[in-house]
Amino acid sequence: MRRERGVWQVLLIIFILGALIGGFIGSVGGYYLLNKNSPASSETKINNVVPTQEVYIPSSLGAFEKDIVAVVKKSMPAVVNISTITLVEDFFFGIYPSSGVGSGFIIDPKGYILTNYHVVEGARKIDVTLSEGKKYSGRVVGYDKRSDLAVIKIDAENLPALPLGDSDKLEPGQFAIAIGNPYGLNRTVTLGIVSALNRTIVEPNGVRLENLIQTDAAINPGNSGGPLINIKGEVIGINTAIKSDAQGIGFAIPINKAKQIADKLIKEGKITYPWLGIRGYAITSDMLDYIKFPVDKGVVIAEVVPGSPADKAGLKGGDRIIYVDSTQIIVGGDIITKIDGKPVESMEELRSEIQKRKVGDTVVITYIRSGKEYTVKIQLEAMPDNLSG
Structure with missing residues (x-):
């Protein structure tokens, strides 16, 4: 048995060596014949490679690029x-x-x-x-x-002014161009799209900004106040903030809102907001699983600011605190369901409706107290500088 195994091992080694030597001779011979019969073949292959800088660009994309450059200029x-x-x-x-x-x-x-x-x-x-x-x-x-x-x-005349667009017509996916001076790098241009609309953020100073444009056009410190422009060269927003712990998430104030405020500032020097004087929250479906409200939609008044129009009209805030999943919720207050007959389901909606009125206007508030529906007329007053709501 040992001898037969040794013979087979020797034959196997001879077979492997033969295969290796044959492969080497074949490769050398093939290489020789290939070079002999086609002396320029390797050179021809190199010449057929297309240089990377000559990549084909469709004419439509080139036209788009020219449009961007023209808008920026x-x-x-x-x-x-x-x-x-x-x-x-x-x-x-x-x-x-x-x-x-x-x-x-x-x-x-x-x-x-x-x-x-x-x-x-x-x-x-x-x-x-x-x-x-x-x-x-x-x-x-x-x-x-x-x-x-x-x-x-500034004391200057005949300056170039940017045309203002219509931010109410914006749709996610439209192109957006941001121009500004991030980190002091003057006249920096970035390109992106309108990522979303009607975003709400709270700035570091506590100011709540609503109905913002979200964009992925790069915005950095120093961009604040610069224009967000559409493909037509019209301003659609004012670059204002970024989400610092993320990338590609910036926010701009819609130009339609900015136009109204700018006009008033130029004419009057300040903005006066009508004010109801409450702090509250929306009833959500999740809350209904834990809290029994008399209605399933509306704004629960958590607090009424003393001396405010809501306070003078007799509206009541919450009187007790409960905890839902470690979240503190103030309950027991009146629930606002309508303003001038129009249903409201969130503080954003209520605030938006209030801002459509003027100081001195009277609104009819429909609310629920102890399971019964009431209405009350409230005259709106000017919002104090240090308050909101």
């Missing part, structure tokens, strides 16, 4: 750099100057510029630099903390 002269100096108090109560940078854009050839309020908030000195490099001293004409908008003015 046309818009750029109306986009400005805003530099500010504010006085800041340190830990030891010392005062020192702090510089800031933001963006803005010209909305009137007479030198009116729209930007974010937080760009010029508390500024002792404002410098506005135009696209060609000329610098002007700017002054605040008016501002509105609640919308985070401000209008500043």
